[in-house]
Amino acid sequence: MDSMKNYWLKPVSAEVSEIHTRFGAAQFATRKMITVAFLAALSAIFQSMGGLLPGIGYLISPLATAPIVLCTILSVGSGLTAYLLAMLLLFFIQPSELIVFPFTTGLLGLGIGGSLLYLKLRLPAVIAGSFSLWAGILLLLYVFRFPVLGPAVSSTVSLSTISLVYVFSLFYSWLWVEISRYLITKISRGLLE
Amino acid sequence: MQWLKLLSFGSSMNTRSFLQDLDPRSKLIFTATYLSLVTISNDLVSVVFYAIVGLSLILAARLPLAYLWNGLLGLIPLLLTLFCFHMLLGDLKNAILLPCKLIFIITTAIALSATTPPTKLADGLEAILRPLTLVRFPVQNFVCMISVAFRFIPLFIDETDAMMKSHKLKHARYKGEGLRTTTQSLLQLLVALFVAVLRRANQLALAMDARCYLPGNKIRARRLQYSWRDGITILLALALLLIHMLLKGEVFERWIP
Numbered sequence: 001m002d003s004m005k006n007y008w009l010k011p012v013s014a015e016v017s018e019i020h021t022r023f024g025a026a027q028f029a030t031r032k033m034i035t036v037a038f039l040a041a042l043s044a045i046f047q048s049m050g051g052l053l054p055g056i057g058y059l060i061s062p063l064a065t066a067p068i069v070l071c072t073i074l075s076v077g078s079g080l081t082a083y084l085l086a087m088l089l090l091f092f093i094q095p096s097e098l099i100v101f102p103f104t105t106g107l108l109g110l111g112i113g114g115s116l117l118y119l120k121l122r123l124p125a126v127i128a129g130s131f132s133l134w135a136g137i138l139l140l141l142y143v144f145r146f147p148v149l150g151p152a153v154s155s156t157v158s159l160s161t162i163s164l165v166y167v168f169s170l171f172y173s174w175l176w177v178e179i180s181r182y183l184i185t186k187i188s189r190g191l192l193e
Numbered sequence: 194m195q196w197l198k199l200l201s202f203g204s205s206m207n208t209r210s211f212l213q214d215l216d217p218r219s220k221l222i223f224t225a226t227y228l229s230l231v232t233i234s235n236d237l238v239s240v241v242f243y244a245i246v247g248l249s250l251i252l253a254a255r256l257p258l259a260y261l262w263n264g265l266l267g268l269i270p271l272l273l274t275l276f277c278f279h280m281l282l283g284d285l286k287n288a289i290l291l292p293c294k295l296i297f298i299i300t301t302a303i304a305l306s307a308t309t310p311p312t313k314l315a316d317g318l319e320a321i322l323r324p325l326t327l328v329r330f331p332v333q334n335f336v337c338m339i340s341v342a343f344r345f346i347p348l349f350i351d352e353t354d355a356m357m358k359s360h361k362l363k364h365a366r367y368k369g370e371g372l373r374t375t376t377q378s379l380l381q382l383l384v385a386l387f388v389a390v391l392r393r394a395n396q397l398a399l400a401m402d403a404r405c406y407l408p409g410n411k412i413r414a415r416r417l418q419y420s421w422r423d424g425i426t427i428l429l430a431l432a433l434l435l436i437h438m439l440l441k442g443e444v445f446e447r448w449i450p
Contacts, residue, residue: 030406031398037338038394041346042386045353063383070387085338089346092314095302096268096295145287147278179380186384187391 008123012181015188016073016116023074036078039067040085043109047086047101048094064101065109069180070187072113079113099146103136112176116184122177129173134166141165205310210255211422212308217317219423224305226430230437231297237286239440240293246433247297254304264303265296272296311343316417341397349390356386 023032043064050061068086072079083106090098111132115125140148142157149165207213212220227250231243251261272292279288309317319336326332360382 030401031395033334033338034341034398034401035391035394037341038345038349038390040338041342041349042390044342045346045349066383066387081335081338085335085342088339089342091302092306093346094267095299096271098298099295145279145291147274182380183384183387187387 009121011120012116012122012125012177013184015184016120019073019184019188020075020117023078032074032078036071036074036082037085039071040082041089043067043082043086043106044089044093047090047097047105050094050097050100061097061100062105064105065112065176066179066183068106068109069113069116069176070183072110073117073184076114076117079110083110099140099144100148103140104133104148107136108133108173108176112173112180116177116180125177126170126174129176130166130169133173134169137165137169138162206256206307208255208308210253210308212250212254212304214420214422215308215426216417216419216423217309217313218320218417219419219426220305220309221314221317221321223426223430224301226433228298228301230433231294234294234437235290236440237289239437240290242436242440243297244293247300250304251300254308256304256307260307261300261303265299268295268299312340315340315343320417345393352389353386356382356389 022028023035043066046067047061047064049057064086068079068082071082083102086106087098087102090101108129112125112129115128119125119128137148140146141161227243227246230239234240234243272295275292275295276288279285279291306314315336318339319332322330322332322335360378364378
């Protein structure tokens, strides 16, 4: 029981606050701006691979979440800027991915990044990420009637589909919190130098 | 390098067309009007009309058809999925409408990026977004970020490609290893890529700071200027809006007598 509590209610990464404080300083303004621009470009490149290289590209495109998480850790404004910038770049690079990015990978990045920054603990981070992804998928599926989960999942509202989507979002969000933790730990030295 | 060839972006070409000589602001105004009308259109009559407009746009851009085809090639599986999905639901209208809308959006994006160099596009965006400064949106910073991102995308693609190749060579002897090894090596590749990107960002920011960079403190080589072509384009955008309203009215009357 204690190990479970230790795992879920432990701060995900100690470096997040340090990165946020460092990049909040005025002398880091230019560096923050360029870092956000570069990370947004990277996010757009990863996302566009889904359309450019059918097959392996679908494995690369989920990685578009990582740069958005990193930008949101710098500040929520930076995360939103990177999200908008990546969308704009996608419009020119691979417009077909413009439907998927804002509602799934991008939104998940914003959710996880924001919760890592303000809530810090693993459980709230996973839940916030899962809610953002869940809301995005449901919007795509039921409002825009876009078959984001493939033709097998119908776009008529059903409780079982909504619950299944949430379970998937929860698992996927947990996976991304762990990946983000790994990335932040490894990259923090580069960000803080 | 092969990835770069797949992108329809960054290769603005001189087609000596009507669209080529337009001011980026008028192109953006027309594109925004056209795309928003395409997005909200919900009947087959409107789609036929926008297909004609899209076709005229391609003709006006004088783009090679092979270039357009390359841009649409990666989209075919998605279009087929969309079509099959709505056909399975028995929704013939959406089965035709949604793939058509997607094609219009993509061809317009290709036509815009092929006829406008990224620097001009950024200047045009800055002019269009300027009113947002009233709500304290950092337009100049945003546009600077757009130009930086545009300029560095080909470089990042090259870097990713080189890293993937070296990663493949390094891990050639682990072929057939389990999922854990593969995932770990992929994560290492991702970390290496991020570190390289952050290092480059650091260097560029340092160079900009050393040259006393201030947002908005920029000398332009060429000022944006409207000409008679731009007047025609903006009038065409207004005409589109008017025709859309008329079409909507007619469709509305037809369904609700």
